[in-house]
Amino acid sequence: MDRLTGAPPRIRLALGSGAAALALTGTLLGAAPAVTAAGPVPAEVSPHAAQTIDNIGASGAWWPNDLARFSPDVQARAAALLFSADGLDLSSYRYNIGGGGTGVTTPERAPEDFLAADGSYDWNRDKGGRTFLRYAAQYGVEDLIGFVNSAPAEWTTNGKSCGGHLKAERERDFAGYVADVTAHFRAQGVKLDYISPFNEPTNSFDSCGQEGMLVDVAQRDDIVRAVGAALESRTATRATGIIADESSSTDGFNREVPQWLAQPGTARYVDKLAHHTYNNPGDGSLAQIGEVSRTFGKQPWATEICCFGKGGTGWNKEYDPTIDNALLMSRIIYKDFATAHDSAFHWWTALSNKTGVDPATGAAEKNDLGWNDGLIYYDENYATTGNQKLYMTKRYYALGQYSKFVKPGAVAHNVTGAPAGVEVTAYDHNGRWVVVVNNHNTTATELALHFNSKAGALKPQRAVRTSATENWAPAAAPVVHGSTVSSTLPARSITTYVLGQSGDDGAEALAGALQGQHSGKCLAADGSSAWIASCEAGSWSYDRSGALRAGDGRCLAPVGGALGLAACSGAPEERWLLNANGQVVHEASGRCLDVNGWDTAQGTRVGLWTCTGGSNQTWTRV
Structure with a gap:
């Protein structure tokens, strides 16, 4: 999607209450509101809730394998940046259950498995992965997810952790292994809330730059049932849910999920339906995510995205730590929540070493050699340079504009009628509203926003902004005048408003x-x-x-x-x-x-x- 630019209309930020219907000249949805002599028509927070947010998170592949060699102080700092209230305060973390890395040519992308040659388990393996999974648990991350790129190599058709299929006769062995890993961590006080038994099942990864396993549509239901039954056998009730199928594109998800999930006895084991958005989907494909999910009574999650840039949200090789790419990330989050009605958003890898240049001199600048796959970066050559510094990007702060404030249980309400270049999401939670606003425009923009649901007395509590010059900086709170609150959005910025709420004057109705x-x-x-x-x-x-x-x-x-x-x-x-x-x-x-x-x-x-x-x-x- 092209970046939106240009001078927007000037309008107020209005928060209203009461039972009266709106004038018929207002905007219900779609186009930006017009400015009239009587003042602008505000955008509207829908009176009806759209979905409940489960979590916002990021993945622990594959950087823990490198950071296992960093000093404990750096490891602790990385964990705090991701999991603490002063950091991203993530509410989910994806732990990579490794397949052993057999045949994988990139060392940090070859995570150890726990399966010894004699069939026993060596729980001392995967030191880096275990370290950060433990950190996530200690910080109280709400949802811990174990995801699999490949089964242990001895159970794949080519004997590698990349490019093969899981042998059909080994499905129960694999399921038992995943259940045993889950039970082991639970005994250590680390509960995996969900298991994803295969990731991007149509990608062969036969170049072996990373782990990956093909899982044809006809085999997905078999694996899901086997893993579900194995998890149930370890506890009186199945304490760990299953998410699937982690299709790399929304088109693949929409086409293939109905084929395998409809197989007898399968749907009961699936708790959430997971998709990736690497196909840069349009609004139609995103909305179909909701249609497919509702068919089976499941909530959809967006569980992986990275690596877009050069002014758009499509796949591109680029390293961009600036607000330009951060705004593109925030647009993707906005689309996932507002159009697909996903209940979760997971960034791909929390840390990356793919700056493309020496980060000691070039980490702050864009280049075409690296990748926009991380929130935080470290030196790929740390072993020879001794450089263990962590380098921040604006993407880190953009994700935090959501993850620090939009917590599990928040109820999303659609916002319609925002001006051109502005994207707004609103969440109702525990007596307060959280509103996240992306201003893609190159000039300051005033936003009018009218609340039509549970509109009791509203009081600004906090305003936080990330822009080209700010990182979670305190921003001016909106000024309340009766039912109207005024605020201005700086150019090229992401702002989060927290509004306290007392009382409930009932809900207004949109009319027209x-x-x-x-x-x-x-x-x-x-x-x-x-x-x-x-x-x-x-x-x-x-x-x-x-x-x-x-x-x-x-x-x-x-x-x-x-x-x-x-x-x-x-x-x-x-x-x-x-x-x-x-x-x-x-x-x-x-x-x-x-x-x-x-x-x-x-x-x-x-x-x-x-x-x-x-x-x-x-x-x-x-």
Whole structure:
């Protein structure tokens, strides 16, 4: 996605309460609000909750194998930077259960396994991995995840930790091994909350620059059931969940998960559905993540991304420690939470040595030789230079704008109608709001934001900013005047606002006609169907329950195989999500409100269709 630039409109940051409906001229979703003589129309925090956040974290592959050779003081500092309240305060950490590294040509990417030649276990192996897993547990990281790139080499078809398949006759051995590793750490006081039994299963990694194992679609359900049964056999109840299938692309996830997860006896073992976003997905592919997940009653997690740059979120070789790449990372987080409705975001590797140049002289500058795969960097040649310094990037601070404040249990609310170049996410948790705002614009931007859910008295508690010149710097708190709070976002910045809340004056309802971007016509419905018509046809209100109510009080919902109006009952089929990009998503099915055949004619039917990101699925309030 191209970086957004240009001078934005100037508007206020407004936080309102009360039960009155908004004026029909406001923006429900999609385009930026217009500025009028009476003042700008604010962006809206949806009254209906979208999803609950489980965790935000990063991976422990493969840098612990290097840092095992660093001084204990440096190891302790690295752990504090990741896990402490003064650091990122991560709520998840991914521990790499190694496959032994047989055949892997990059030394730090060859983690030891625990399986000895005689079939016994050597728990003294993987010193670096164990060190930082223990640190994560000691700091109280909420979710510890054990993930596998490759099974031990003796169980793969090519006898290597890269490029082979897991032998079918060894699936139960592998499952038992994973369960034994999990049980061992639990006995040591380190509980692995989740296991991911295979990572990027369609990547062969046959170049052997790292560990990797092919797992064909037909084998994934077999492995999941075997691992689930083995985990259950170690405890009275299965204390460790399973996440899968860690597809490298959202397209692969959307296509392949339904094939293996639908196999008998499989879904009960899967706790979360995991995807990566290396395909630089568009809004349609991201929204389909939600559709696939809802089909099986699971929540999706975004569990790996890195290595984008040069002004976009697509795969690129570059080392960029500046705010430019940090804003791209924050855009990816925003998209995962606001469009895919993921409940977790995991950065790939927390530390990296791929600066591309000598970090002692070039760590602060961009170059085309390194990679944007780390949050923190260290010297690849530490063994000869003796350099054990840690080098920070703006990505580190960008992730912290979320991870330090958006904690497990926070409830995400979609924000619609933000001005061009600005991305806003809002989270309700324990009587306070956390709002994270990305300003991609090259000029300062004023943001108006109206809260429509649980809008009791609001009081600014904290404001923190990362920009080209700031790292988690205290920022000016918004100034409250009644129901209006004013604030200005500096250019090219990420700001987190924490707002305390007392009381609950009830929820306001968004109101207005819903206009289709492609047709220019508005949504209308009766008891048996929905269609597009002139925008005088009537208005809709959107409330705390997630219902879209017509003027007669009935709710938009599937009726007899089509969309129509029915008496509101509070059923899940009546709930909708308003995405910031203009998608109106049917919560129960994950499908989008869609104008049939991209037609623009009066009376064209409107129904539910897989989200594509098309303008025939984009709606604004008028």
